[in-house]
Amino acid sequence: MNLEALLAGLHILAILSLVVFLGSQAALCRGEWMNAAVVRRLSRLDMIYGMTAVAVLLTGLARTWWGMKGLGWYWHQPLLHFKFGMFVVIGLISIKPTLTYRRWVKTLDGGGGLPGADDVRATRRLVMLQAHLLILIPIAAVMLARGVMTR
Template structure:
């Protein structure tokens, strides 16, 4: 039971970190606020966001395999697949912003230029889609935890 509580705690901390750094990206990625310091900060925030996403996945899988309910119970529930599917969609949507942030930093370092406002808006839209998908994952989780889907 102690292991279950510690796994749940670690998973929750990872989720909170993911939310904090995704929110930070959304706040920073605005054309009207973009300057050299923000471009560099976006790259660092994005790295931490990616690491927190990996921690969410790792701690979630640890809960599946070492949690009280057992992996057979989880893998048989379609809500787990909904959660993983949403997580993978978010991961896919995070790749273009990650590449853009790094491209912006390279352009800044090489030429001293900032990205065009329309490019910033396009990247921000992808970040915002992720931010709006994120709350659907815990919604599926609460139903999963209460046995729905079986």
Template sequence: MTLEAVLASLHLLAILTLVVFVTSQAALCRSEWMNAAVVQRLARLDAIYGIVAVLLLLTGLARLFWGVKGLAGYTGSPLFHLKMTLFVVGALLSIKPTLAFRRWKRALDASGQLPSEGAIAQTRRWVMWQAHVIPVIAVVAIFWARGM
């Protein structure tokens, strides 16, 4: 049971950390606040977000293979598959902002150019979609954990 508690704690810690970084991106990605420091920070936050997403996946896989329920206990549930599908959707939604943040940083480093208001607004929409998928995953997990 100690291993299960450790794995669950690490998984929860990764989820909460992911929420912190996507929320930080959403808060900073605004045209009225955009400056060189924000572009640098968004690129750094996104890199950390990516690392945390990988850690979330790894802690989830650890629970899948070494957790109390075992592989069959997880994969037999349709809500598990919904949760994984939503995770993939969230990962796919993160690609466009990641590419934008990298492009903005390259342009800033090369010429000091900041992103346009349109680019910022579009990227913020993608970040917000990611931020809204995460709570849905949590709700699915709650129902799934209660055997529904």
């Protein structure tokens, strides 16, 4: 029981951290607020966001392996596959903003200017898409925890 509580707590901590850093990107990635410091901050936030995503994945896998319900139960549940699939989709969407932030920093370091309004808008749209898709995962998690659609 103590292990289950520890695993759940670590997983929730990782999820909340991920939400904080994705939300920070969404808040800062705006054309009207863009300056050199924001470009660098976005790149750092994205790096931390990536690390928190890895933490979410690892703590989630740990819960399936060492949690009370066990590997056999979790991996036969359609909602777990949905959650994992959404996590992968969000991860794939995040690749473009990550590469964009890196390009912006490289351009800035090379003496170039700030990103254009269209580039910022397109990047923000992808960040917001991630944030909106992320909402589906805890809904599925609660349903899974309550036995809805379980086998």
